[in-house]
């Protein structure tokens with residue numbers, strides 16, 4: 001037993017030595033070469049650095065022309081001059097007839113027969129996009145389109161109704177003329193967009209003085 005163990009031990013030792021020699025012959029050149037390689041990469045041209053994102057900001061158009069990405073029919077509406085500040089009566093009348101059913105008189109939106117209408121008080125949309133939304137609606141939502149030819153192929157969002165699944169775009173009860181769409185957009189911007197909670201004064205401006213509808217906005221006595 002001892003004899004065998006002795007030779008076994010010797011063999012194991014030999015195996016270790018061979019293995020150590022084997023690894024040394026591999027690693028030694030590598031260890032020697034590593035500083036040379038490292039030094040080499042420091043000198044000379046070396047590999048070209050990875051392309052860095054340019055610190056220069058990409059050239060931006062000074063201010064994008066209003067409605068730059070709008071289809072021509074919509075851009076033409078957006079080009080209609082803003083209503084004069086005191087000239088919102090037509091916009092209000094049209095808003096009442098065409099929008100208030102879903103967006104409420106105050107534009108706060110909420111549940112209506114068209115689904116949950118977004119708040120026009122909280123909207124971030126600018127005039128060209130408000131005009132586009134009125135004219136084109138929002139495919140796949142309860143927001144109807146109000147421009148007769150919006151999807152006749154002229155291209156709201158580049159879409160044509162004949163290519164769309166049925167019910168994808170909702171037609172408004174009444175179509176509006178371009179000038180009417182602009183008038184509503186101006187009314188929304190002048191009296192609704194960016195406002196906080198609806199007030200008694202706003203309610204009276206909408207429904208007229210003495211309207212009982214506005215009683216709920218009276219301060220409790």
Ligand code: HEC
Nearest residue numbers: 098099102114115116117118123124130133138141142143
């Ligand atoms: C049948 C109901 C209905 C009518 C009528 C309607 N809307 Fe809407 N509207 C909606 C719904 C629903 C949405 C939300 C669409 C969505 O989920 O993106 C919406 C969204 C909008 C938006 C987008 C708001 C935003 O911040 O993204 C605008 C602007 C808008 N409506 C304006 C109008 C105006 C102005 C009228 C009248 C000409 C009108 N809507 C008529 C239901 C209606």
